[in-house]
Amino acid sequence: MRILTSLAAIAIAASAPAYAQQQQQQQEEESTGQQILRGVLNVLGGGQQQNQPQAQPQTLPVQGQTSSIDSVLQHPRRAEDRARDAYRNPAQTLNFFRVEPGMTVVDYMPAGGWYSRVLIPYLGREGNYIGLNPELHPELTGYWDMYRNASSRIPADARQWVGMDGARVYGLNTDDDMASFAGSADRVLIFREVHNMRRFGWFHDSMMAIRTLLKDDGLVGVVQHRASQNAPVEYTLGDNGYQRQEDVIRLFAAYGFELVSAAEINANPRDPANWNGGVWSLPPSYRGADEGSAERARRAEIGESDRMTLLFRKVN
Known part of the structure; x- marks a missing residue:
């Protein structure tokens, strides 16, 4: 450890x-x-x-002053990322989560760094960015290897993502000793990962780590693929990506987080949220729809998934 x-x-x-x-x-x-x-x-x-x-820990040195959210979103390094802005609405989402430059923000499972390329420069040189990954079961390999060894991997990845710009960068896995980071985070952000937390058995350890890292009255922002209110339980346990909004709220309440507000910033009413192949049936994955097919074109018109956007407060 x-x-x-x-x-x-x-x-x-x-x-x-x-x-x-x-x-x-x-x-x-x-x-x-x-x-x-x-x-x-x-x-x-x-x-x-x-x-x-x-x-x-290995950290990323910083240069440059705080950037406005507009200048961050328009930076050339986001040329490929911007195609998804219409579905992820980063400016409105971070505003709803009350994220401000200079804060310490935990980003749960940064993966390929889509939100990292927004958050690290936006937080600025007085801010701190902590990428938090779950501790993986040994049998999870391949794609999942990117979530191991976060203390060295995430700062190194950040150098590739944003160079020397923005906040100091740290990496943690949930089984690390977090005593020295305890109570330091203003915000924890979880983007479309609640289903993985549930299906791979990460939820408990991750929520305990989040409670440890957050300041008293710190906030947790959640964006998650949203199932219909009457979706069968079997469809919403994680393997399809979709979660019922009421279930997510209850799960967070069980770990001492009260709902502050819910928003429709990332909603997509065109998504029926009942795909046999799960959320990956929609863009950008198009599971089960061949390139050039009419079905693929139909799904492109629907766009990415319907998503809940929730803000929670840590309570004692």
Whole structure:
């Protein structure tokens, strides 16, 4: 189990051996006064400096100032990502989740980094981005290998996604020692992963980790493929992607999260949400619809899935 140091300690502990090289680079980029100010801001933001030397996670150094959400969304690095903006509505969604520059935000299962390329630059150099992955069963390999070794993999991936822009980047798996990150997160965001949390048995450990990471009264934003209200239970246990909205609200309530608000930002009433192949029958996967077929064209007209957008508050 990896021992990870606190966010504040990483930002200001010049004496930590594993951090010396990164600190030297940062000193070349900033004045002493700026470094002191950064440290004060981080401490005020809830970090706790550790007295004992600990193993350092690999992090992504930062450059550049805070960017507006519009400039982030229009950045050339998102050229391929923008095709899905019409279905994912990132500006409206992050506004509904009350995400602001300078926050510490946990992104659950960043995968290929679609939202990472938005969040990391938007949070800015005073912000912190934590990619949180579940601890995987050994038999889950192939595609799922990207979720292992988050403490090194996510900072390295972020360098490919956004270069040196934006927030500091950290990676965690749910079985890591999170004591030094406890109570540091303003927001936890879960984009279309509740079904995976349920079908692979990750829900309990993930929710416990989320409670640990969040500040008191911290918020959790959830976007999830939405089943119809009367969908059979067997269809909504995870393997089809769709979840009933009332079930998600009850599951979060069982772990001490109260619903603050629900929105239709990511709704798609054209989606019947009853596909035999699950949510992957729709774009961009088109499961069961051959390229060039009339059925594929019909599904393209429907667009991506109907989605709930929920905001929860952590309660004691």
